[in-house]
Amino acid sequence: MPYPAKTSPEAILEAALELLEQGGEDGLSLRALAGRLGVKAPSLYRHYPDKTALEVALVEHGNRRLGEALVTASREGGPEAALGAAARAYLEFARTHPRLYDLMMDARLSALASRESGKAVWATVLRLVGALTRDPDDTAAAVALWSFLHGYAGLERSGMFGPSGPKGGLEAGLRALAAGFKARAG
Amino acid sequence: MPYPAKTSPEAILEAALELLEQGGEDGLSLRALAGRLGVKAPSLYRHYPDKTALEVALVEHGNRRLGEALVTASREGGPEAALGAAARAYLEFARTHPRLYDLMMDARLSALASRESGKAVWATVLRLVGALTRDPDDTAAAVALWSFLHGYAGLERSGMFGPSGPKGGLEAGLRALAAGFKARAG
DNA sequence: GTCTATAGAGCGATAGAC
DNA sequence: GTCTATCGCTCTATAGAC
Structure with missing residues (x-):
């Protein structure tokens, strides 16, 4: 050969x-x-076949990895502890694979990526907030949590928090959102 | 000539x-x-002198524009209405100038940009959350709000909300954060 | 201050030999 | 399946004429 x-x-x-x-x-x-x-x-x-195909494979790989990390982390304790653990896992992923995370958030590539590859992420977020709002399909709350995590990850990576750091912004945001979600259960 | x-x-x-x-x-x-x-x-x-200098000028221009928009919008009514109006103005800026917004969030460029150009944005966010938490320098709460807005803008732009849209995620997040911030005033 | 010309480097992608 | 060679294109930046 x-x-x-x-x-x-x-x-x-x-x-x-x-x-x-x-x-x-x-x-x-x-x-x-x-x-x-x-x-x-x-x-x-x-x-x-071309560079885009490779990038799509990277995005799908990242989606699967992040999904697994969230599922694993969210096994912890009660609903609020699980949400906190999953949030930390999400940010850890974005911190450890920042460029891959960027690629995963690229509109063109995620449109080409398989629907299922990203499903675990969204399903876990829905389940976590659902446990707090007592609505298993509370899209609005899930979008809010996802936005917060995505934004925190992005600002952290861009260095926008400066040398003084986020100063407890993560905890403050999570606490406020969790409290707000619990109130939705009312 | x-x-x-x-x-x-x-x-x-x-x-x-x-x-x-x-x-x-x-x-x-x-x-x-x-x-x-x-x-x-x-x-x-x-x-x-080079391309970077032009990009820095763009970032500074964007910082000033966004700062002005936030100051103007946050003149509205009470603390919570002002926060909502400023949030909408923030997202409107990110929607209307998505690439400029990206550039503004670039770590390398914002490090080179003048400190003052971005000050109005941060000062306004601090003032808005301070009115709710009764702490004029509540960095943690400001970071949380900023993260949420930045993340919502990014997800919206990347098309991650899909064709079904954010489904009230903006309102849900703002309400939850505002409620959480008011609780901090305790 | 603008121009032509060019340096010097990079990129994705294809043709065709082996 | 890998290789060499190359096409055709992009880019930032500089030198020097006018």
């Missing part, structure tokens, strides 16, 4: 994840990716 | 704003910008 397989879709995905986090979205070039795999750029086209 | 001035820093900034919103951050190239001004790309270097 003169040309044995040196790489695979899985290996490419893995390397792309590392490259993405190190070099940013602009650093994720097919040339650099191939270099990291000991391969030339055109070889990648045997495994992914 | 063989080479009369065809453009100016102000005209460049104006054109850059339009180009930014039409073509996205990647669409803001010096070539395209010059083309829109009826000028060649190298001429721009007479007015801004």
Whole structure:
């Protein structure tokens, strides 16, 4: 076999994840990716039809990982403890994989990504707020919580909290939202 | 005068704003910008030393505009009405100038931008939540509100709310946060 | 202050040999 | 499945004429 397989879709995905986090979205070039795999750029086209397909695979991978993390974290204690743990897990994911998280929030890519890959995330958020509002399908409350987490993650990453840090803003927001959600149960 | 001035820093900034919103951050190239001004790309270097300087000017411009919008909107009625009006103004700004808003949230650029240009925004947020928590310097509450607004704007723009829309998530979040803030006044 | 010309680098993607 | 070679295009930035 003169040309044995040196790489695979899985290996490419893995390397792309590392490259993405190190070099940013602009650093994720097919040339650099191939270099990291000991391969030339055109070889990648045997495994992914184009760059967008690879990016979509990255988004789906991220959706699954985040979904798992939320499901695991939200097993904790009562409804409010579970919400707190899931919130921390969400932010931890965004902190550890900031560029992947960006990619996951890209409108064009998430439109191309499979619907199911992102389902676990949304389902968990719905379940968590539902336990507080006593409405298992409280979309409005879920949107509010998601917005808060997404915004906190973004501001944190952009350094907008400055050197003094968020100063308890996470706890303040979570407490206020949880209290507000419980009031909806009224 | 063989080479009369065809453009100016102000005209460049104006054109850059339009180009930014039409073509996205990647669409803001010096070539395209010059083309829109009826000028060649190298001429721009007479007015801004490099591309980053232009981007910083854009960020400062955006900070001032958003600050003004928030100050104006937050003149309304009581503390809670003012907070709602300012929140809507914030989201309206992010909706009308999404790419500029992105640029404003870029860590590298906001570090280079003048401190004062972003001060009005933060001061207004602090004042609004302070009226509810009765603490004029309640950083935690301000961070929470800012996170919620920033996240809602981002999710809305990324199309993450889907075709069904946010389903009252804005109102739910604002109500919950306002209630939580009032409780802090205790 | 604007211009032409160009340096110097990057990118995604394709053709065709092996 | 990988390779070399290349197309065609993008970009920021500089040199030097006028």
